[in-house]
Amino acid sequence: MITIFVEEKNGTRTPIEVPTDMNLSLMEILKASEYSIPATCGGMALCATCHVQVVEGEAFKQATETEWDMFDTLPAVPEGSRLACQIRLTDEMEGIVIRPLVLED
Numbered sequence: 001m002i003t004i005f006v007e008e009k010n011g012t013r014t015p016i017e018v019p020t021d022m023n024l025s026l027m028e029i030l031k032a033s034e035y036s037i038p039a040t041c042g043g044m045a046l047c048a049t050c051h052v053q054v055v056e057g058e059a060f061k062q063a064t065e066t067e068w069d070m071f072d073t074l075p076a077v078p079e080g081s082r083l084a085c086q087i088r089l090t091d092e093m094e095g096i097v098i099r100p101l102v103l104e105d
């Protein structure tokens with residue numbers, strides 16, 4: 001298990017305990033933790049509705065080429081942008097801080 005932190009718009013950081021032995025994506029964890037990210041494409045890197053920003057965790061701020069194919073279609077891509085469905089949770093991610101950028105009301 002590792003602990004990651006989800007930063008809300010108001011700056012509050014909520015810790016979430018996540019297993020790293022189930023090959024789960026960050027998108028799946030956020031949904032399971034009742035963050036209402038739409039994740040419309042179901043994790044295929046095709047919708048960008050799981051867009052998050054890695055606030056702390058330098059090693060995980062680099063989006064992959066697949067992610068950039070999607071980010072290139074967006075009007076705003078802040079530093080540290082990632083698609084949560086493309087991030088697999090590993091032990092090295094202990095303590096990272098992420099900020100969801102697309103939440104349903």
Ligand code: FES
Pocket residue numbers: 027039040041042043044045046047048049050051083084085086
């Ligand atoms: S769920 Fe669609 S891009 Fe991640």
